[in-house]
Amino acid sequence: MPAESDGTQAQPSTGPVRILDPSGPEVIPGETPSVPESPIKPRDDWRSAYVWSMRLVDAVAIIATLLLAQLGRFGADGSRGGGDLEWHGMTVSYWFVGLVLGITWWAWLDLRGARAIRLIGYGVEESREVSTATLIFYSAIAIISFALSLPFARGYVMIALPLGLVFLVLGRWGLRTSLLFRRRRNRSAMSRTMVVGRQRGTLETVQSLQDHVEAGLAPVVAYYPKGKQPIPAKLKDIEIRNTLPVGERPTVAGILEAAHRNRVQALVLTNNSPLSSAEIRHLSWYLADARIRLIMNTGLTDIAGPRIHTQHLAGLPFIHVSTPHLSRSRRIIKRGMDILGSMFALLVLSPVMIAVAAMIKAHDRGPVFFGQERVGLDGSRFKMLKFRSMYTDAEERKAALLAANESQGDVLFKMKDDPRVTKPGKVLRRYSLDELPQFVNVLKGEMSLVGPRPPLESEVDKYEDYVHRRLRVKPGITGLWQVSGRSDLDWDQSVRLDLYYVENWSVLEDTLILLRTVKAVFAPSGAY
Template sequence: MTIEVTHEQVVVEHRRPQGRRRRWEHRYRIVLLVADGLAAAAAAFLIHAAYGRWAVALMLPPMWIVAMLAHRTYDRSTLGLGAEEYRRVLRGAVALPALAVVVYWLFMHDSDFLHDMTMAAVPVTAIALPVRYTLRRRLHRRWARGRDRSATLLVGPARGVVELVAVLRRGGVQELQVAGVCLSDPENAGETRKLGIPFLGGLGDMNDVVRALGISTVVALPVAASDATALRRMSWTAAVQGVEFLLAPVLSDVSAARLAVRPTNGVPLMRIQAPNLSRTSRLPKELLDRTLAAALLAVLALPMLLVALIVRLDSSGPALFRQQRVGRYGDHFTMLKFRTMRPDSEALRAELEHLNQNSDGLLFKVREDPRITRVGSILRRSSLDELPQLINVVKGHMSLVGPRPPLPEEVEGYTPDIKRRLLVKPGLTGLWQVSGRSDLPWEEAVRLDLGYVDNWSMGLDLSILVRTGSAVVRGTGAY
């Protein structure tokens, strides 16, 4: 396989130096700069109103933008991505007082100015972060409508393409819009066609495809039969065409926070940080889980009593359903839920085995299950049946966020890889819930849980909690 970089292509690149650079990036950066300037001006007004000094009103906006530039909050790698962008904003806010010290010693020599700039770090951050979040949501809505997205060509083996597309689609709306694939194994093109992705040729056709379809991003996957020279030529072709060239890692379910480039003798080696699952690192999660669960129980005590009464009046049997589940390290505990089925539901399970919606794995789920009561159907669609699990969280058996709590018979069928789910506490919500719940194939549910275990962070937990509200409202997969 060869990809030629011709003199004609070089001439084209000189005539069109910007290539197919995304038009929205320039506009978005300008909007962010203006938004940061206005956020800083609003914070400066608050400080001026409190202390009656104008120096901070004049100096805060440019100093804030300098801090944001220094911490690369406008970089292409963070635009529209959220978590990393917010972390850089917070680091810039922490650096703002230090920048004020430099200005103080070099120019101002005014202790009031130093005090005001230090006090301004909190309000400017409190204003800037929600503004950036709003802008990011607006950009995502544009992507969801098919606007400002990047026409993307995937290059590599069919199996790797299928796995990458599954990860991209699982992540929700994003910038990359797959226009087609050029495969290193064209004989397996049927695998990508099943996903609705056009097959556009082999690796040698990449140049023509990029030129013909107006591709703006090329994503190359590892190819067993391809060497470094071939990848280098691909990158040259992408550069000549003025498109972005991305190299997908072999491991697709690794968060960016765990990846780092470690140069060794000129070779850029990729370092993958081990999952951080120590007791010390998870102590803040434990405190947040139990504190928030206890607060929610105090607020929801009366509504939960009302739900329990309605369950008892709707059908015979106890209001609470108790079932043995498996927690962290394989320990068993009794999970609590509001009862949503008839008391003889377990005895009827064998008769409904042929209706199992998850026959590809260990789960048992039946859409329109005849064992579910009238009130139970409402509780399941609204996820209210899971509220008693807050008691399990307070007791320490579960977490607010984590993998789905499995049954003992499910765990007996786990392979060694799947048992990694048991390294953390099961959760009241998790990636499985915000990604489709019972509608997910077994293999995808396992992938989500293992990805959560390997990539856990407090930021990931908070993002899942935020997404849980909309998932409950949609009710997708809740049956």
């Protein structure tokens, strides 16, 4: 969990990550090591500038909202009546009411923590915090109006509330998009980060941060005791030089000295850190005094945030992970979304489907549809429909092509230039048009709009035990792996994404995947 601070910032170095071996005595409880003053000046703090940008964008959104609410409800000159709020003989113009509401609303977003540094770059969490703060604010207005018998114009609130939510979320989205663009383009607006832990955990954390620049943490220093085992091959491309002797244990004083020497602005402590709980507590105090963020990796991978809760039991901080469970009500909601979505898709896309069917028939006079037995929910079998994108003898020719399989893991069969695909089939696969008949499978209840890829029985036979968890939900037309790289992902990556979906299903997640599917369909890569 991040430890909040107003830490000073500077642009991260683009050079290799370095391993430092600062010497220094162990920190004795109650004894404070010498902590040098941070050399990074406040005026270089990009995070402070970004927070002020959030304040400015929020102010513009709130002003626009209340102005439109005023004009929409009362008109520019109050010609629609009720332009004043009357209460116990006092009359107040709604223009003044709007001014008070706007200032209070704007300040409340700060008090509620909707502009906290930890939210920078994290869209879903930021939007949730902004929405929650706004709903609480308007709920308070409703309660106060009822308690004091204020004749507050309901039409005014009915306009301001939804408009405010939309404007605030869109404003934050614009800021966030600009920030992520800067990070991906030249790795600017990022925090110089030090990673502390044991060898393997530290290297994996460094690589993960380097691969996901949107997190805003640029690892410039790694600090870990050298292990006896060699660095895994997949991590050898990380430019890290280790100078710590085998078995030497990092010290709090050494960590602090290295952090300040390298102008570190955030420190990531891996889940396998060699520090004791007392040392971590003391380290957090010194980092807070130096305005360096402390971020602790719990090691709970592939678990969505809403399932993780912190609890204090017996005076100790515990992390509670909720058990994934698709209850009856959640199944009903998901099935309702499937029925409405598939009916709407079949109705809207029927002209496209007719044109595709005609194109397939005109090409080789073969059948338009291709039905293939797939494995569905809890191992059930069903016939999945597709527009035919291969020649009619494709299954017979597959055996001769097995040696050219490009998929890792020997479970799936993939070829970028599969000779069995027809000329129209290449177009259908490029834009996923061959999948359209599966809306019929969804309507019949055999598939869902969103879910793991429906596997063949021969693929299921090769599954390891844990991979069978993919079958705990209905297979989908689209899913996490389809919107995260499609066929460019290897088998292990696809399984990991599918299992994450199974473990963390939600209505919001389905909605986001459906929206991302539109982008993935028109993406130039991953479809073959």
